Amino acid sequence: MSAGTASDAALDALFVPFSTGELTLPADENLLFLRARDGFPLRERKRAGWLMQQSFKPAADALAASGFQVTADLPERRFRVVLVLPTRQREESRALFAQAMAHVGEGGIVVASVANTEGAKTAEADLARLAGHVTTLSKHKCRVFWTRPGAVADASLQAAWLTLDEPLSVAEGRFVSRRGLFAWDRIDTASALLVDVLPNDLRGRVADLGAGFGYLACTAIERCAGITSVDLYEAEARALEPARRNLADAVTRAGRAVATHVRWHDVTHGIDEGYDAIVSNPPFHQGRADDPTLGRAFIAAAARGLAAQGSFWMVANRHLAYEATLDACFASVRTVVEQGGFKVFEARNPRR
Structure with missing residues (x-):
């Protein structure tokens, strides 16, 4: 603070x-x-x-x-x-x-x-x-x-x-969450928009940055048969147990083997490298004030962690200016959709 x-x-x-x-x-x-x-x-x-x-x-x-x-x-x-x-x-x-x-x-x-x-x-x-x-x-x-x-x-x-x-059921029993987490009692509108446009052909190693209770990663596992492993990065330790439980359920529903790891980690300090796809609904508050530097740090971390041919999918509030950072970190950036006060980006070709 x-x-x-x-x-x-x-x-x-x-x-x-x-x-x-x-x-x-x-x-x-x-x-x-x-x-x-x-x-x-x-x-x-x-x-x-x-x-x-x-x-x-x-x-x-x-x-x-x-x-x-x-x-x-x-x-x-x-x-x-x-x-x-x-x-x-x-x-x-x-x-x-x-x-x-x-x-x-x-x-x-x-x-x-x-x-x-x-x-x-x-x-x-x-x-x-x-x-x-x-x-x-x-x-x-x-x-x-x-x-x-x-x-x-x-x-x-x-x-x-x-x-x-204690963890409790949300979203009609599909997930478990915990009071006090971001959007703990519902599917966040921005994350739902990202899921709506996320392609079904994501594959290989996937990371979810600022994962919360794991909604993005769980949905990707169920929809994308080519995903072989998923790493969740989350700074709030109280989210880790719900995320692990949700991932296990998602793998069971998918009916195939997927390696999963849940990490208590500050994404702004960097992530592992070589991911084939990264998804994120990054935090944008520090206290009560909007703080776009958090999202910009997530973008930079994603660029360093993404494989050369990988893709980064990110949702953000429409009023937050992330375009310049995306352009600085990736050679190819497109706005996929703007809707309901949010925007979804796909970024490729990370600049090294």
Whole structure:
């Protein structure tokens, strides 16, 4: 995230009660930070053994580069202090609160911070409902709120909220997804448009960049009998299990052997080379603002990863100007269709 965003403000605000002395940070390894994000307020208080949980690869990499211990998954043990930066998706955040309460040790506390513009009052009410009374302060246009030491979660509510992070069926049972993923509860309109014009003769090694729960790759496997292997690249680790399950189902429906690999990976750092076809509906947001640099980085990665005779198929919002980057990276580019606010490109002959 860039400096000055609401999300940075939430990170700043999270540490205010520790700065004022209302709360105390552990000097040992007894701190877990759920959906942790790197930043000066965290780095200046760093202690050996603190565990950062972050499932989004770029954010996890930033934490690791600052010397923190990072995991994409939830640990087994409990902690004296559990910090949380909730998400904008309410049910996903409820699952986070339930997970935080499940990982706080005897006498410990859960502390959360949310920007006012991103549902602070709602998040505060949810944690209070789960854990009882919370103490609140306002700072940096955010709310910071924390549980009483040793607060015990409402057992039935906690059990119900923990299930909110489990994979669930979408698209009339054809796929599984997970709350909080991009377009988690439906087939994204842009991806559906790309699938509508995707040729049936794709073959060989195929990559799906920014794959989410795997809709593009799964559809390609079922439609294109010449595909022999598929690699999914996805930066959000919470999407990996649904993607694996969806790929396995797609291979079963296709009735033939297809090698599949699901990778937790930041595409902007590059991908493997030699793909015969690459498909992508790249992300275009950084926070709430449109950020076409992400899509441009995906285009550059695709050009480097594509075999000389391969093809790159990409869908994007019509208002995002990717044409110059496509022309710089590929010798042959055509707009296949423009419809419903989106455009699909086919690019060939990558420039080396």
